[in-house]
Amino acid sequence: MKLLKMALAASMLLACGGPKKAAQPARNVVTETKVEILPAVRFSEGTTLSPDGLPNLEATASTLVGNLDILVVAVSASAASPELSEARGKVIIAELVKMGVAEDRLRNQPADSADEAADEAVEFMVLERRGDE
Numbered sequence: 001m002k003l004l005k006m007a008l009a010a011s012m013l014l015a016c017g018g019p020k021k022a023a024q025p026a027r028n029v030v031t032e033t034k035v036e037i038l039p040a041v042r043f044s045e046g047t048t049l050s051p052d053g054l055p056n057l058e059a060t061a062s063t064l065v066g067n068l069d070i071l072v073v074a075v076s077a078s079a080a081s082p083e084l085s086e087a088r089g090k091v092i093i094a095e096l097v098k099m100g101v102a103e104d105r106l107r108n109q110p111a112d113s114a115d116e117a118a119d120e121a122v123e124f125m126v127l128e129r130r131g132d133e
Helices: 002-015 053-066 082-098
Strands: 027-030 034-038 043-045 070-077 106-108 122-129
Touching: 034 053, 053 082, 070 082, 082 106, 082 122
Parallel strands: 070 106
Antiparallel strands: 027 034, 034 122, 070 122
16 A cells, blocks of 8 residues: 555656756856846746746845945846837836835846847846945
8 A cells, every 4th residue: 555655646746747846046146247146037928027036136136235335237138129128127126126225226228139038037237336436
């Protein structure tokens, strides 16, 4: 009976696509010129963040709030059109402001050209640091 229960549990697990991977915790790498989020913040479609987007964005907000030497950051979201890129940037900035980042530290910098990979990651470029003045 115990063997039957184990076999049933294993077959149910396989039918569901196997064990779910635990979400990779977000971490940020801060360099002189950018804040890189690992894993990246992505959009599922349009201006809707992918399911893992908010936790990754929260990690970015914490990084920015904790690094006051970073004075101004450009937010650039690749998209299929410049208009969508600008709209996505606005979504990211609004979320970061809700999470405690001062709005005057954030600049929307839409992608220069259309990108066929419309779910591309958001980039955060450091525009100004304390001491750069």
